[in-house]
Amino acid sequence: MKHSKIITWLSATMLGLTITAFSPRLTAEAAQGNGTTDDGFSYTYDTVTKEATITRYDGNEKELTIPKKVGNYTVTVIGKGVFQSHKITKLTIPGNVKEIKEFAFGWCNSLTSVEFKGATKVDEHAFYKCPVLTDISLSKNMPSIGSYAFQACKGLKTLTIPADIKMGGSVFSDCTSLHTVTINGATEVGVSAFSGCTSLKNIYLSDSVKTIGSSAFSNCTSLQSYIVPSSIKTIEPGAFYKCSSLNSVSIQGQTEIQSGAFWNCSKLEKVQLSPNSRTPSNQCGFIDCPSLHIVNGKEALQYETDSNGEIYPIINPAITESIRDHFCRSENVGFVDEYCTKLCEYIVKTETDPWMNDALKARQLHDWLICHCEKENSNDGKDVGDVENHVASSIFLSYAINARGEGMGETVCEGFAKAYTMLLTTAKIESHIIGCNIHVLNLVRINDKYYTVDVTNDAQYEISYDSFLKSTPCTTYDQYLEYDHPLLEVYHNDISKEIPKCLQDYPDSNWDGILDNDFDLDGTDFAHDFMDDLNAYQGMLRFAFGFDSTPEQINDRLGEVLSQLHALHKGYWDYVNDAAPVSVKVSNGGTAEFKVTLFGEDLHYQWMVYNDRIGCWDYMQCAEGIEPTLRWPADEDTNGMKFYCCITNQDGYTINSMPVTLTVI
Template sequence: MKHNKFFSFLTTVMVGASAAAAPVSITAGAASNYGTFNGLDYTYDTETNEAKITDYRGSDSTVEIPSVINGYTVTEIGTFAFYNQNVVEVVIPDTVRTIDYGAFQKSTVESVTIPASVTTIDQRAFLNCTSLKSLTVLGATELNCHSFENCTALEEVQLSDDSQTYRYFGHEAFYNCPSLYKVNGVQALQYETDSNGIEYPVINPAIEQSIRNHFSRSINVGFVDDYCTELCDYIVETETDDWMCDALKARQLHDWIVRHCDYEDRLNGEKTSDNENHVASSVFLSYAINVRGEGNGETVCDGFAKAYTMLLSAAGIESYHIGHTMHAWNLVKIDGKFYHVDVTNDNSYAGSNLSPYGTNYTYFLKKSLHGGNIVQNHPSDHPLLMVYNNNVNNEIKNCPQDYPDKNRDGIMDDDFNLNGTGVSYGDFNGDLNAWHHWEFMFGGSMDTLNDKLPEIFDYLRRNHESYDTYLANSSPKNVSAAVNTTATFKVTLFGDNLTYQWQYYNTNTGKWENVNSTTAKTPTLKITVKSGMNNRQFGCIVTNKNGNCIYSDIAKLTVS
């Protein structure tokens, strides 16, 4: 848009040479090294010939800071220079190197571009700039602690790949920016669909460097919070099932973290104190950008404990972040009892007695872990960390027992029907019947079958079946089929070295006879339907590796 000179003079503080022709006001105090230029107070150094903007006393909505004032190059915007000022836009010249503490705090600025010359944006420089909608950082600028905190209207940012947020713990630059969803011209949060048709969130790969440099160290940023929430929901949906008891769900979510995140390796100048290891998004964002390769992120105990609390909260399981000055872990409530869980140590010190996933359960659902003055922590950097707010300090050292798991596989001992209540814990008949079933399927003693439970659980989990549903689905079902089509009967059993023989009931002889079919010795019988087969009965004899047999339920063929 083209403006006349009179309008420009009224609304804009002019720069350099163009300002020389306008009736501007310049005053200078030689002794005290300060001056005023069009409402901008500044100090200057006669040795370096550099100036610093210290205050703004004007009333224009758009302010263009000159690169040179009275022969002095403007290199710094000082502390609180534009504090609480009613300005919409501030144009910063490419001579400025530093934007000091609180320089634009609580101002009404709506858009700002940080030139490549700026090396540092100091703490709280744009704190509480609730009108700021757009930010551009052009160069290798370091953003310091809370420099963009409470910029609640900030919608989009353009960030140079050479810029970065200061890494130290508690020094997040972007803090409480709930409207921020667009980074470097693209939507930061995207969605894909897995092989089962379930949608899940992904971070736009185009902004990976911005995640590494900035948002891995952010708190309460819109797209980051949504990504973590939706990923937790997806993990709970795909790793757990409604039939699982809370202990099995807790095991599944424990395993997901162990499989997808490693302990901070401290390579390439990284430290355990780096902020990306302590924010709520630590596990999930580092996983999103594949920090360690092979789909793995990295974090430290604080990040592990926060991620586990978030996943358990998403699953409706009560969990708390606890620890002492040197370590953090979780207190988890299962069936009315509290237990300690340390995902960090199960991740870092894997040993024997591993699950099919290669996961250790030495620190899973224990009466107590570690020593020292253990207290409840109250992290608040994601909504899922605040779902449960009870005071559990008295519970930390008063957990009644370890979860009954003598072989350390993360599953209750002798819980053969996997309902969370074992033979010795109130479900004798149910587990005894299940034990007899698995004894036939696999053979071996009760202890041997107890060690088989992780494999059995994994089978049921992959098929989304409880033990009772598995049994109900194991026998063949009645089939209705037309003449000259294929009728299919199926036995679905899980075991070692099982053999099958399908039979039909011959109404002419009054005997059960073997089916003459190429599929008669497989779990799935397929036959071509003939007109004389109406109401024919079929069944399967299943033989285990010890030569013992069981008979399936009878299924009937109806010829339609």
């Protein structure tokens, strides 16, 4: 017997087998099996683990409790699609079930309630499109619920997530009757978790929740207001996208609001932002919120009146920091757009005059931008790539919050180009944004011709016109179709065919931004407007600057003429016609005022009065007699008095005004 045992062992060894290698193989083959129960369950099982997976159900129970065992095996898994489209109305999942596979209960059109009693993992689409499911009872020790697990369960009205259950993407999305969600213990609301829950009005998050994930509550169109708990550290992109009824939001804590978190919330009017909340410098949290006007309980946009009685907009100083932290990167936000629009209207109204031609208006607006904004230099920790340098409001908001000092903003080429187009559009001048080799500038239409304007380049050394109304250096520019402000949408025709035609500079040989030899500044040069320009040169400009002045010298000083005319808000010929004093009627006891408004260098004034006693004109010896403005008492003795002014220029040449009369009434 001893020998036979040894031989048997040796035989096994010679065959290349060992007892330890052979036995498990036999066990593994014997560990798998399948079976069927009398109540309709088909299953597979493992004889080692004593666990079973339900693979099929042919029963007809309406109120179904998953059995704890089938045969002698504990049910731990419900297989893929097992109960799909069955007519179950009520379902109980016992604690022994560890996992529910994909679509296990998908399209169960009669299922109204599900109760989980243990730590069951729910896989993707497990209860997909169960339209009358109204009651879900989740256990506290469930590990996870997979993506789309309860998507489109349109009958679900309330939901409580009791513990830290990891939720997959879109887990409860499109549950269109869901109106109240309570999350206790989870650390985040998953990506698109409640997207499309169009009846959702109430969201309760415990302090354990730190993150509201991307698109978590997007398209929740019934949500009207929401207070974001102080525990929330991050609101990810698109979290509240298209919450079209959302009227107010309050951010309580040290929360980072990421790009588009509140995007396309068309009725959002009020936001409360804690001092510790922030939006990253390369992102904008509020986009397409056209109704938003109240920040931290205050109207974000206010109006003041300048010394000339013109009303202009300002950003409420009480919320400057919140604007700086959250809205300098925003697009199509109500108060931001209104501020930019109203400021453009104010700038155009105060910096240009109706008598100016388009080129002069373009010059004035070019100068305003350069005087009120500097090129981004990153000295304040900002970067040229920051979103706030590239949005339509870039210059105007940074100007409003004094980024570089009182009334000074900062931006890059795209910010300059967008602001310039907005100003020109307000002035009814066609402008487009074009770019080449990551540099952005403008294509501007003046007198049916296109020219380039590069405000960024002209802003490098105070004000210059090196890049004002010039030809294109190359023909490879791309048109920027930027629609982040209504003023950028007005002129959006295709100009790709026009860019190669821009081959000629605006005639401006002295590079002052003014048409050469256009002495009366009417937009027509000397060659085409000979008499008016000659009269302007000979009649007043030569007198103002001295008779030795050549046409070239006077042409070089037309910028000064423009400045003087703009101060008077008069075109050249109106200025000439109105420069002389006029007769006045003044009430008895009042003061008559006669004024000469000529501009020029070293002009001397001498008022003359008609002396009835000797029948001739006489010098006025009083102090007022040698000023451009004469003030004279109106009474019975001065009624009918006549005056005129003799003006002498630096060369000793004189011109006399027509006589004027004081009438006392």
